[in-house]
Amino acid sequence: MKTEIYRQLDREHHLHPFTDYKALAEEGSRIVTRAEGVYIHDSEGHRILDGMAGLWCVNLGYGREELVEAASEQMRQLPYYNSFFKSTHPPAVKLAETLCRLAPAHMNHVFFTGSGSEANDTVLRMVRRFWALEGKPDKQWIISRENAYHGSTVAGMSLGGMAPMHAQGGPTVPKIAHVRQPYWFGEGRDSEPEAFGRECAAALEARIHELGEENVAAFIAEPVQGAGGAVIPPASYWPAVRDVLARYDILLVVDEVICGFGRLGEWFGSQHYGLEPDLMPVAKGLSSGYLPIGGVLVGDRVADTLIERGGEFFHGFTYSGHPACAAVALKNLELMQAEAIVERVRDDIGPYLAKRWATLGEHPLVGEARSLGMVGALELVADKAAARRFPKSLGVGNLCRDICFDLGLVMRSVGDTMMISPPLVITRDEVDELVRLAGEALDETA
Ligand code: PLP
Numbered sequence: 001m002k003t004e005i006y007r008q009l010d011r012e013h014h015l016h017p018f019t020d021y022k023a024l025a026e027e028g029s030r031i032v033t034r035a036e037g038v039y040i041h042d043s044e045g046h047r048i049l050d051g052m053a054g055l056w057c058v059n060l061g062y063g064r065e066e067l068v069e070a071a072s073e074q075m076r077q078l079p080y081y082n083s084f085f086k087s088t089h090p091p092a093v094k095l096a097e098t099l100c101r102l103a104p105a106h107m108n109h110v111f112f113t114g115s116g117s118e119a120n121d122t123v124l125r126m127v128r129r130f131w132a133l134e135g136k137p138d139k140q141w142i143i144s145r146e147n148a149y150h151g152s153t154v155a156g157m158s159l160g161g162m163a164p165m166h167a168q169g170g171p172t173v174p175k176i177a178h179v180r181q182p183y184w185f186g187e188g189r190d191s192e193p194e195a196f197g198r199e200c201a202a203a204l205e206a207r208i209h210e211l212g213e214e215n216v217a218a219f220i221a222e223p224v225q226g227a228g229g230a231v232i233p234p235a236s237y238w239p240a241v242r243d244v245l246a247r248y249d250i251l252l253v254v255d256e257v258i259c260g261f262g263r264l265g266e267w268f269g270s271q272h273y274g275l276e277p278d279l280m281p282v283a284k285g286l287s288s289g290y291l292p293i294g295g296v297l298v299g300d301r302v303a304d305t306l307i308e309r310g311g312e313f314f315h316g317f318t319y320s321g322h323p324a325c326a327a328v329a330l331k332n333l334e335l336m337q338a339e340a341i342v343e344r345v346r347d348d349i350g351p352y353l354a355k356r357w358a359t360l361g362e363h364p365l366v367g368e369a370r371s372l373g374m375v376g377a378l379e380l381v382a383d384k385a386a387a388r389r390f391p392k393s394l395g396v397g398n399l400c401r402d403i404c405f406d407l408g409l410v411m412r413s414v415g416d417t418m419m420i421s422p423p424l425v426i427t428r429d430e431v432d433e434l435v436r437l438a439g440e441a442l443d444e445t446a
Helices: 003-013 021-027 065-077 091-102 116-133 156-158 193-211 239-246 299-309 323-338 339-361 396-407 428-445
Strands: 032-036 039-042 047-050 107-113 140-143 176-179 218-222 249-253 280-283 295-300 368-372 377-380 412-414 416-420
Touching: 003 323, 032 116, 047 428, 065 323, 091 107, 091 295, 091 323, 107 249, 116 156, 116 249, 116 280, 116 299, 140 193, 176 193, 193 218, 218 280, 218 377, 239 249, 295 299, 299 339, 323 339, 339 368, 339 377, 339 412, 339 428, 377 396, 377 428, 396 412, 396 416, 416 428
Parallel strands: 140 176, 140 218, 218 249, 249 280
Antiparallel strands: 032 039, 039 047, 107 295, 280 295, 368 377, 377 416, 412 416
C-alpha cells in the first residue's frame, strides 16, 4: 500500500496512544516500516537513528534473529497455555528462575503480567494484601512522586503523578499520595543538589507524618525517573529515602520498567543505588520489546506472607507468563549475558556516551546535559546564564524533537527536556552520530 493510503486509513481508523487526534489528522503520521540495529526506516526511505530504543525498550536493538527464532520455535511447540489452575509450562518456569537469579538475592519469586502497567496494578493489590495479612489493614496509602509515570491502566495512572492523566477519566484510585520529585534542574536550584536530595527525602517523611505512619503501605519510585524527564536524583536522595522508609516500616517498590535490564549499567537500577526493594515491577527491556511481557519481582518478606498466609490471590491475566513472550524474554536475557551487555553499559558505552553527551552542555540552548548509563537529558533554556526557560506556549521541546526526526534522529521531549535512551548495543560511531545530530537539531532550534 502506498504511504498516502496508509496515512489516510490511519487518520480514519486508528486512535493512537497519548495523541491529540485532531492535530495528528492534520499532520499525518510517519509510517515506520522496518528496522535493523539502532535504525528505523520509514515508508519514504528515511533511515533514522532510534535514540529512544522504541519506547525505552529495544535494548538489544532491532533485527535479532535469535529472538525471532525463539518466538517461532515456541509458537510451534506451544503457542499458548496459562499458569492458572495448577498448570505451568517450561518457558515461564525457566524465565522465573533466571529472573530471580539476576535479581537482588532476597528476591526469589516473580508474578508475570503482560505489561508494565499490569505489573503496577499487581503491585498495588499485592502491597495492600500484604499488610492486610500482616494484621495491619489500615496500611493502605501508597506514596509516589509528582510527574512519575507508572502506566496507563487505572491503577498505573493513579500511582503515576501526571496531573493531566489524573484529570481525564477519573476518579483515580483512592489512598495514593504524591510527593516532590528529586528534579534539581527543574525544581531545586535554590539549594545545592545534595541538599535538595535530602529536602526531597524530608518531604517524603513529612508526608508520612501527615498521613500517619500506621496508614502508609509503600513508596513507589523509579531509580531514575524516565518518562517524567530522565530525572537523575542527587546522590544524597536514595540513601535518605531508604532511611526514612526503614524508620516507619514502609515497603519500597522500585519501578524497574525502564531502568531494569542494563539501562543504568547494572541488571537493575536498584543495584546501581544499593536499594533492596520489596517489589520490583519490570517490563520493556525484559524482552527488548520484541513481545509484550512484564512482571513483578517479589522479595522474600512479601512472598513468604502471601504464600504462607494468603490463601488464593484473586489476581491474574490471561497472558501472565505467555509462553512465546517468556521464551523471547529468556533468549533476550541469555543474549545479554553471553554478550556482557550490562558490563558494556557500565564500563564502556555508558561512560563514552556520558563524555560525548556532556559536550552538548556547551550549546547556548542547553542549561544542563545529564546522563547515567544509557539515559540522557538536555534541558533547553532561553537564557543559559540565568537558566531561564522558554515560555511554555512556544513548545520549543516539541519543535526540537520534530527537527531531530527530520534530521534522522529520534529524541523525545517532555516540555523543554529532551531525552535519549538508545539501544544498549549502540556503537561508539553511532553515539558520535547521535550527538552530532542532536547538536545540529539544537542549532536549527536556536
Ligand atoms: N512504569 C514505567 C516506569 C514506565 O516507563 C512505563 C511505560 O513507559 C510503565 C510503567 C508502563 O508500562 P507499559 O507501557 O508496558 O504498560
